[in-house]
Amino acid sequence: MLTLVELACKRDERTLFAPLSETVTPGECVALAGSNGSGKTTLLRTLAGIHSQFEGSFQCEPFLYQGHRIALDELLNPLENLHWFGALDGRTVSDDALRDALARVDMLPYALTPCGRMSQGQQRRITMARWLLSARKLWFLDEPLTALDRQGQVVLNDIIASHIDAGGAVFCATHASLDVAAREITLAPLTEAP
Amino acid sequence: MGGLLRREWQVLARNRAQVINPLAFLFLAVMLFAVGGPLEDNTRAQYGGAVLWLIVLLTNMLSLDALFRRDYDNGVLEQVVCGADVPFLVILLRIGMQWLSTGALVTLLAPFLCLLLGLPGHVTATAMLALALGSPAISLLGAVGAALTVGFSRGGILLGLLVLPLLLPVLIFGTSAINQEVAGITNNAQLYWLGFISMVALTIGPFATTAGLRISLQMQ
């Protein structure tokens, strides 16, 4: 699903970590550990095609990327946002699929309130609904646990577990450990570039 | 495609200030020029065309600065670049919407502006045609500057510095189209040139804007 060959990301012409070679197969959850500034976010953004300064290579099938930013338009309500993200993928999202996704994250009553007026945790839940609606099998999640309350974390672990069982793959950077059994990769930060 | 367009309309409907403020500034600037400029009507007609185009250019710079800023901050732009099959289309739609809310609207309001600027009646048709042909180039090339400067907090100045030199031909041909109409000389050449420049901007604009956004996104 995802193969990395001697991948080393660079920022401001400096290599951040030792070259990495990994493969992620369907039904696998990989947790990316590493101290702050070790390049976890940069690696995820490189795999998502946003960051373009790296050495080595990687192949990955169509993916879903969730960065630090919420990726919701604060002027629009959840329904409009999710419809738009569906259109971004070139799909039209049916109403009951929307209803199920929102129910799954317990955000159904908030379906029509503009996202700008929601709390950070609620917006995170709406992005989880977006993951459910996206047809992409490979998920890149950057610190998914941030701003989630206890109940939210339960929902998150439940979603990831069912995604893995359904044959998807998750490649996520996180400090707190996930309930799901995850293979750990640590990035060895390069103190002095060769 | 429909879904993408729907969101643009929704954002436009809920963020009307983004459309109204530049227009208000446009009329304000025209008034300032009219008050500041010479009073006799014959001289005012001579520089009316230049004033009109200058103000349209500068108002566009104001609205271009905020073109991608909101999506850049809330993370939607990331999803466009890495999620969409064709990010180019989404960005072309966004530029189109910006043109609608500035270029097209100014073209529709041109009769009032020509009136305020003391341009004779028969000039209005040419002014509208020139604005319609020239304003796409402003939005398309301006979007490239907006994409490159969205990462900086005070990007507005740099946006103008990067884009206005490239828009000099639009100012030259737009102004002389109106001036020659005032003098009664045919000005098809200028209109063709404005159309040509807009076509060039249409071919390189969206691609360069996408490349610019990819650069700015790496600055986050």
Added chain:
Amino acid sequence: MSFTSSIKTLWHKLGSPRWFYQMSGPWVIGFGIAALVLLGVGAVWALGFAPPDYQQGNSFRIMYVHVPAAMVAQSIYMSMGVAGLVLFVWRMKLADVAIAACLPLGMVLTALALFSGGVWGKPTWGTWWEWDGRTVSTLVLLFLFIGIYALREAIEDAGLKARASALVAMIGTINIPIIKYSVEWWHTLHQPASFTLTEKPAMPPEMYLPLLVMVLGMYAFAGHNIISRMRNQILVRESRTHWVREAMATGG
């Protein structure tokens, strides 16, 4: 080796700054000597031996300094556009070194062209600044340079700085012909078609040859200056590598 394969190997070698650094040493000296000779001979020829202009007298000699500066400045901007294309398509690091090296000299020569243009205008038209087709397009060129310079100052990340300035240089280069034509057209509109100083009339050889020598001299100087700036840039960017250390130790 067939022609195409030697081009391929050259292209491949250009990818490594080290090869360029070692190869460019003699080029810098060559360009330097050529510039010295050409500019020296050209200046003496233009000042002492070229005939004065029948209308303007001796102030015409400023053209031998004004035209080369304006021409080379524009060629520098065009080469930055090409370097930008190379950087964008083939991701060659050397292209950004070229853009960073071309920028200061390009700006300085454009400003110089504007200054000498103004000094030339004073005795000829009585004003230090004449809104003439050439002066306006040189002024626009200066703003295009300043735009790239300001953008490079605003971006910290070296890789992004390179890609952003490459993009702006490419777009600027595409627009230069359109801007030039529109400014020339605008000028002819305002200026009745009298003898415009900047239109190059068919010059007799004794006027034209010193100009050619001065232009070649200016190009040689630009070559020398830009390549030595590129070498400095390479030293700064590759300062941690061992080959730079050895080169420096042996005074290379």
Added chain:
Amino acid sequence: MVQFESWASFFAMGGHGLYVWLAYGATFLVLAISYLSVRGARKRLQQELSWLSGEGGGATQEEETKL
């Protein structure tokens, strides 16, 4: 052949001497400054790096050579 009879008329340049010498002076001054600044930057770099090559380690002070 030489256009001027005497050195005096050469410098006077038929009345336009001020402008001609101002333009030539400025041009060659700018070229000289540009050349010297590049050579100066190179000398500074050479000292910095050769001093460091003795040390063998650590980064130089990363500064973009300006003009």
